[in-house]
Amino acid sequence: MPELPEVEIVCRGLNDAFVGHRLTKVIRRFAQLRWPIPDDLEASILGVSAGAGPRNEGGSEAGSEAGGRADGRAGGEAGTEVRTEVHGEVRTEVRSDAGVLRSVQRRSKYLLLGFDTGTLLIHLGMSGTLRRLTAAEPTRAHDHVDFVFGEQVLRFNDPRRFGAILWYGDSEGPGGSHHLLRRLGVEPFSEAFSGRLLFDATRGRSASIKQVLLSGAVVVGVGNIYASESLFRAGIRPTSAAGRISKPRYERLAASIRQTLTDAIAAGGSTLRDFVASTGQSGYFQLQCFVYGRGGEPCRVCATPIRAIRQQQRATFFCPSCQKA
DNA sequence: ATTCTGACCTGATTGC
């Protein structure tokens, strides 16, 4: 599963390949992910009310060979009927650029695809991938959804179905207020993230520091691998009570988290199982881990055998010599 | 309020 660096790589890939292009169709082959994929997703994105009539359904693909260039007058293009509700007043207008993907952003491990009508939330869960393919590419097992952008397709595949595809319409407020995003901690690369924040947020907490990092309530994007790696670089035992770690050590931890994530992004995201970039390329080399997955092997710094334990049913790795309680 | 457990799923790997 993608941790933050992988999601960041996918986010950049989506920006390069799809922003400015127009979504023409959503093909939903299997709807049951962590939550059901809305059945009116295509209509929501395109701004067409769900009951707008079956005549519109099939034949509206006429202008899709234009390859994403929208400046031409598009002679025969009828445009798409868009209905917006403003203060209870329903307006109908014809918009030829309905469905154009305006932006792709990452918040924690959520991908936020911005359309004029609202925000598409995508989470890759543990095993989700997004690939960029041509529309003719045959589907494989667990290819649940296609987002068709003319000739190219963004295809969502997720064997374990822990991922999510949700819609957050503009009428529901800005996407950032979605309940899944509202309680998230700060971004690790934001100004707000610091050793002081970690220190202040953990006073009185008896939970282990690794548990606090994984919870995402203070800082987001530190998954199971990078929690172990960051704590190693900071010289802190994963089992230490978060409330008993000093401010200087938290300063070091904040820097370690940033550095670990930066290194992983630079490496193209660590490739463990089935991560594939949105371009469909795989074969990124894996970030060289100091401790993760190296139980029993010698520490790369001091040669002491790395210890493997379990915390909250998750694998944790640390060097008993380099990392102090 | 904080902390912990179970649940959601399939697939790869391990051990008998």
Next chain:
DNA sequence: TGCAATCAGGTCAGAA
């Protein structure tokens, strides 16, 4: 070779 048990990068909902 086959089959069962175990594990996997996330995170939500609910119980203790």
